[in-house]
Amino acid sequence: PIGDADRGAALFQRQCSACHQIGPEAINRVGPRLTGLFGRRAGSVEGFDYSKSMARMGSDGLVWTMQTLDAYIENPKVLVSATRMRFRGLQDEQARSDLIAFLREWSDR
Ligand code: HEM
Numbered sequence: 001p002i003g004d005a006d007r008g009a010a011l012f013q014r015q016c017s018a019c020h021q022i023g024p025e026a027i028n029r030v031g032p033r034l035t036g037l038f039g040r041r042a043g044s045v046e047g048f049d050y051s052k053s054m055a056r057m058g059s060d061g062l063v064w065t066m067q068t069l070d071a072y073i074e075n076p077k078v079l080v081s082a083t084r085m086r087f088r089g090l091q092d093e094q095a096r097s098d099l100i101a102f103l104r105e106w107s108d109r
Contacts, residue, residue, distance in 0.1 A: 001097045008102025011095055015087075022106050031085060037064045038107035042080070053082035069103065070096050 012022065019030035026033035032045040043050040043058035050058075057080050062068060072079045073096050075089040090096050 001094045003097035003101025005101040005105050008098035011099050035106045039109045040064050051084040053080050069100050
């Protein structure tokens with residue numbers, strides 16, 4: 001489905017902003033800053049202490065794209081088995097597309 005970035009912004013507020021910031025001023029909190037995600041290697045934000053599992057997926061070549069983000073948001077532990085992200089996952093496919101459209105607005109690629 002085609003994502004709606006405005007709906008995605010509202011979802012981000014409700015589901016992600018307790019742990020993540022996004023935008024030019026974003027800093028690492030409970031989770032890493034999510035600015036510039038697309039095309040970036042997983043586990044590579046400077047100064048954030050990732051789980052071993054996420055760090056390893058990054059060295060093994062996991063890069064954040066539409067597909068990999070969709071899988072991680074749907075069920076974090078299926079993609080990154082021992083991820084430290086305490087988020088149950090979003091089952092609704094449209095909601096994931098909306099969120100990804102919003103995340104993409106803060107990426108150059
Ligand atoms: C990691 C997205 C909700 C805590 C990540 C990463 C993404 C992401 C893409 C990997 C970033 C990277 O590789 O640099 C999201 C989205 C959320 C969400 C879209 C909402 C739908 C949350 C919540 C929490 C959280 C609610 C806290 C309860 C974390 C932590 C990590 C992380 C601790 C690092 C994981 C690790 O090192 O294994 N998140 N997240 N996230 N997130 Fe979230």
